[in-house]
Amino acid sequence: MATLIQVSGLRKQYPLAGGGATPVLHGIDMTIETGEFVAIMGPSGSGKSTFMNILGCLDTPSAGDYWLNGQAVARLNPDRLAMLRNRQIGFVFQGFNLLPRISIADNVALPLLYAGVGKAARRQRAVELLQQVGLGTRSDARPNQLSGGQQQRVAIARALANRPPLILADEPTGNLDTHTSDEIMALFDRLNSEQGITLILVTHEPDIARCARRLVRFKDGHIVHDGAVNV
Amino acid sequence: MSWHAAPAEAWRALGANRLRTALTMLGMIIGVGAVVLMLAVGQGAQSTVRQAISAMGSALLVISPGSSSAGGLRGGAGTAPPLTLNDAQAMAQLPSLSAVAPVFPNSAQLVYGARNWNTTVYGVTPDYLTVRAWNLDDGQPFTHGDVRRGTRVALVGQQIVANLFGGTDPIGQTLRIKNLPFVVIGVLERKGQTLDGRDQDDAVLIPITAAQTRLFGTTFPGTVRFIIVQARSDAHMEDAEAELTQLLRARRRLADDADNDFTIRNLSAIAETAALSARAMAVMLGAIASVSLLVGGIGIMNIMLVSVTERTREIGIRMAIGARRSDILLQFLLEALLLCVLGGLAGVALGIGGAWLVGELAGMAVVVTGSAIALSFLFAAGVGVFFGFYPARQAALLKPVEALRHE
Numbered sequence A: 001m002a003t004l005i006q007v008s009g010l011r012k013q014y015p016l017a018g019g020g021a022t023p024v025l026h027g028i029d030m031t032i033e034t035g036e037f038v039a040i041m042g043p044s045g046s047g048k049s050t051f052m053n054i055l056g057c058l059d060t061p062s063a064g065d066y067w068l069n070g071q072a073v074a075r076l077n078p079d080r081l082a083m084l085r086n087r088q089i090g091f092v093f094q095g096f097n098l099l100p101r102i103s104i105a106d107n108v109a110l111p112l113l114y115a116g117v118g119k120a121a122r123r124q125r126a127v128e129l130l131q132q133v134g135l136g137t138r139s140d141a142r143p144n145q146l147s148g149g150q151q152q153r154v155a156i157a158r159a160l161a162n163r164p165p166l167i168l169a170d171e172p173t174g175n176l177d178t179h180t181s182d183e184i185m186a187l188f189d190r191l192n193s194e195q196g197i198t199l200i201l202v203t204h205e206p207d208i209a210r211c212a213r214r215l216v217r218f219k220d221g222h223i224v225h226d227g228a229v230n231v
Numbered sequence B: 001m002s003w004h005a006a007p008a009e010a011w012r013a014l015g016a017n018r019l020r021t022a023l024t025m026l027g028m029i030i031g032v033g034a035v036v037l038m039l040a041v042g043q044g045a046q047s048t049v050r051q052a053i054s055a056m057g058s059a060l061l062v063i064s065p066g067s068s069s070a071g072g073l074r075g076g077a078g079t080a081p082p083l084t085l086n087d088a089q090a091m092a093q094l095p096s097l098s099a100v101a102p103v104f105p106n107s108a109q110l111v112y113g114a115r116n117w118n119t120t121v122y123g124v125t126p127d128y129l130t131v132r133a134w135n136l137d138d139g140q141p142f143t144h145g146d147v148r149r150g151t152r153v154a155l156v157g158q159q160i161v162a163n164l165f166g167g168t169d170p171i172g173q174t175l176r177i178k179n180l181p182f183v184v185i186g187v188l189e190r191k192g193q194t195l196d197g198r199d200q201d202d203a204v205l206i207p208i209t210a211a212q213t214r215l216f217g218t219t220f221p222g223t224v225r226f227i228i229v230q231a232r233s234d235a236h237m238e239d240a241e242a243e244l245t246q247l248l249r250a251r252r253r254l255a256d257d258a259d260n261d262f263t264i265r266n267l268s269a270i271a272e273t274a275a276l277s278a279r280a281m282a283v284m285l286g287a288i289a290s291v292s293l294l295v296g297g298i299g300i301m302n303i304m305l306v307s308v309t310e311r312t313r314e315i316g317i318r319m320a321i322g323a324r325r326s327d328i329l330l331q332f333l334l335e336a337l338l339l340c341v342l343g344g345l346a347g348v349a350l351g352i353g354g355a356w357l358v359g360e361l362a363g364m365a366v367v368v369t370g371s372a373i374a375l376s377f378l379f380a381a382g383v384g385v386f387f388g389f390y391p392a393r394q395a396a397l398l399k400p401v402e403a404l405r406h407e
């Protein structure tokens, strides 16, 4: 299997108001192969989101290296990073992060807009993606007309728009009830097993983590466990 | 994002946020509309005064009997001896004057056919047309010979033509003034209003002698009500005033320590005062308009800044899914431009419409100037574009994770 993600010595620290800095990640080393389904767990404040944001190219590390698909991310300029987020990565947030004032089809089509896809093709692909997540009939609804689970499915459809090889999900079921969470997880499972999309998912719930094939535990900015799922 | 997708995206964002769009446009409309309207009214007032001044004639002095001084009017026209045609003839010899026009006005009833009309009949000499810079639309002026003989001829103003003659050509027609027949030999060109709002076209000019002897019997032969004189140029005004004072004091045999029993008014000075007050009004309206513009600008700024939080998150989301900085900047710049241009155009339309309405309803002259439109439009659009674009630029410079975290 090909290596999709490789990080080594990855550090992140936030500057403190009075000078100095709080270290949040203390030199993370990790390799993830294409097609893996990884769950990340750990106590609150252990640096999971910080790590995911760096993997998703939404944030930059203070030190260390990150290769995505063989590219050294640290050397890329903002435009190349935008391109990378657009084509290689789909991000699913705990809070959905949909644009509230436009239809869900338009939300799903946004990554296509920035990829330069024409209007008609955008619309077609957006409807197709919404069908894939079971919302084919609601394409003209506004995000706030949908339930949380439905909104998260819109976010997943959006993450899939440009057929990225990697999807990052930071507590995607954190705002959802058990039943809805199970539906979302079933969707993720299908994406991983049927389409071979690499999935990295942060969660606090063992039940959710059990869907993954590999579990990584964070504590105080260190990896304290990396191996098979046995929770 | 392809280049033509950005305008579409900007347009969609405006449509998606109607309240914000409407409020921003309101700021633009009020700011721009108020400036255009008020400057139009101010300019209109100024142009009215300018027209009245240029219609008045230049370098004019008006001499009337009776004194006026800083303490108020002392010794009215009744107690001082009147001015006469002889005074006017003596004045005509003064080197600094180019024309002397004695005037003897009185109101009188005009009759033509079945119609009658009350107006002011001015007994004048041919010089009157010179000093007032008044031309004829039609016919001939009367001559010094007519004045000498007291011929019963008349020049009629536009208002008389309209009210008394209807459709007929007045030239050659006989008009009865206080029952005496006068032949109309000329039609005066339109003159408009005086500074104090009198309609100058509602007038009939006849030889002064005809007025004195035949129409309005005077107790003192050759009496005139006042004399208008024109100096050779504006530069001769002071000399003219001094010469006139000296001449009249001598003719009226005033003792060295006696006050003048006549008054010399400088019409240029009056015109200047009127022009100044019109200017002051225009400046005041301009100041009020500037305040409206400022208030409109602050409104625009507020709306733009209030939506920064929401928009910063939006920018974070857009960047997280692959928007480049240039995509964000282009979209927000276009959005702000579109908003401001549409709002500004609506404001200009409102200002012009309002000015037209004021002109119609209040009967005021209004002058919409291109500079007023450009000034207010550019200011409001500048404010809108700056506060629409600048925060977006700041947000686009953040890392996506920071923009997403924005509270």
Ligand SMILES: Nc1ncnc2c1ncn2[C@@H]1O[C@H](COP(=O)(O)OP(=O)(O)OP(=O)(O)O)[C@@H](O)[C@H]1O
Binding pocket: A014, A015, A022, A024, A042, A043, A044, A045, A046, A047, A048, A049, A050, A051
């Ligand atoms: N922008 C920031 N500035 C300063 N400190 C930050 C910032 N973002 C995160 N931190 C700190 O970094 C540490 C790790 O935060 P992070 O969000 O990665 O934790 P987490 O593991 O995702 O926690 P949770 O499970 O609650 O989501 C925390 O102590 C947090 O206070």
Ligand SMILES: [Mg+2]
Binding pocket: A048, A049, A050, A170
């Ligand atoms: Mg977190």
